[in-house]
Amino acid sequence: MAVATAAAPTLGARTHSPRRRLLIIVAGAAAAALIWAVAVPATGGQLLVRFGSGAPQAVSLEFVLAGSLTAPLLGWALLAWLERRTSQARTVWTRIAALLLLVSFALPLAAGISTSTKLTLLLMHGVVGSVVIVGLRQS
Numbered sequence: 001m002a003v004a005t006a007a008a009p010t011l012g013a014r015t016h017s018p019r020r021r022l023l024i025i026v027a028g029a030a031a032a033a034l035i036w037a038v039a040v041p042a043t044g045g046q047l048l049v050r051f052g053s054g055a056p057q058a059v060s061l062e063f064v065l066a067g068s069l070t071a072p073l074l075g076w077a078l079l080a081w082l083e084r085r086t087s088q089a090r091t092v093w094t095r096i097a098a099l100l101l102l103v104s105f106a107l108p109l110a111a112g113i114s115t116s117t118k119l120t121l122l123l124m125h126g127v128v129g130s131v132v133i134v135g136l137r138q139s
Contacts, residue, residue: 016083016139024135025072028128032068035127036061039120047120049111056113064124071104072132079136094137101129 036059040047047059075097082089108121 016080021076021136021139024139025069025076025132027135028072028131029065029068031127031131032064032124033061035120035124036064039116039123043114043116043120047117048113049108049117049121050113051111059117059121068124068128071100072128072136075100075132076136090137094133097129097133097136101125101133104129 036047048056049059050056075093078096079089079093082093086092104125105122108118108125112118112121
C-alpha cells in the first residue's frame with residue numbers, strides 16, 4: 001500500500017493567499033479612513049499640513065486612502081519578492097517594515113501644523129502599519 005506524502009513547499013512555491021493579503025491591506029486603509037472620519041470633525045474640520053514654506057494643505061480622505069493603500073501594497077510586493085528569494089522572508093520583511101514605519105512617523109511630526117493634526121496622523125500611521133505588519137507577517 002502506497003502512502004502519499006506532501007512535499008514541503010519550495011522557496012518559489014506560491015503558498016500565500018493573495019485575497020487574504022489584500023483584505024489585510026484594505027482593513028488598514030479602512031482603519032485610517034475611520035480615524036480620519038472621527039478626527040476631522042473633532043479637530044475643527046480639517047487636518048492641515050505644511051511642507052517647507054508652502055501653503056497649508058488639507059489632508060483629504062482621498063489622500064489618506066491613497067497613502068494607506070500605496071505603502072502597504074509596496075510592502076506586499078516586497079514580501080512576495082523576498083518569499084521567492086529567501087526562507088527568512090518574514091523576518092527580513094518584518095524588520096524592514098518596522099523600520100519604515102518608524103521612519104514614516106517623521107512626516108507627520110514635520111508637516112503637521114497643529115498638535116492635534118500631528119497626533120491624528122501619527123495614529124493613522126501607527127494603526128495602518130500595525131495592521132499591515134502583523135497581518136501580512138501572519139498571512
